[in-house]
Amino acid sequence: MTVHATPGRHVLADFRGVAAERLTDPAALQAQMIAAAQAAGAHVLSAHFHHFGEGAGVTGVVMLSESHISIHSWPEHRFAALDIFMCGAAQPELALACLQTALAPESVRVTTVARG
Numbered sequence: 001m002t003v004h005a006t007p008g009r010h011v012l013a014d015f016r017g018v019a020a021e022r023l024t025d026p027a028a029l030q031a032q033m034i035a036a037a038q039a040a041g042a043h044v045l046s047a048h049f050h051h052f053g054e055g056a057g058v059t060g061v062v063m064l065s066e067s068h069i070s071i072h073s074w075p076e077h078r079f080a081a082l083d084i085f086m087c088g089a090a091q092p093e094l095a096l097a098c099l100q101t102a103l104a105p106e107s108v109r110v111t112t113v114a115r116g
Contacts, residue, residue, distance in 0.1 A: 007116035008087030015080040017106025023073035026051045036098035042090040066090040
C-alpha cells in the first residue's frame with residue numbers, strides 16, 4: 001500500500017479560452033473526464049452530466065473510489081472550472097493533463113490543496 005503525507009490532493013483548475021463547442025457537449029465531456037480519471041489511476045463509480053440547453057454550458061461529476069472530478073462550463077465566456085480531488089495512489093495531475101489536452105485552453109490557472 002502506498003502511504004501519502006496527506007489523504008488526498010485537490011486540484012482546482014480554471015481553463016480560459018476554450019473553444020465554445022468543446023464546452024457544450026455533455027457526452028463528450030463525460031467521456032473525456034472518465035478517460036482522465038482512468039489515466040490518473042482512479043476507479044470510476046458513476047457519472048452524471050447536465051446540459052443547460054442550446055448554447056449553454058454543462059455541469060458534471062464523475063464519482064470515483066478515490067473521490068471525484070467535476071466540471072462547470074460557460075461556453076459564452078469560453079471558460080471551464082474543474083475540480084479534481086483524489087486520494088490514495090491516484091494522481092490528479094495526470095487527470096488534469098488529459099483534460100488540458102482534450103479541451104485545449106489558451107490559459108490555465110491551477111491551485112493544488114493538500115487535504116487531510
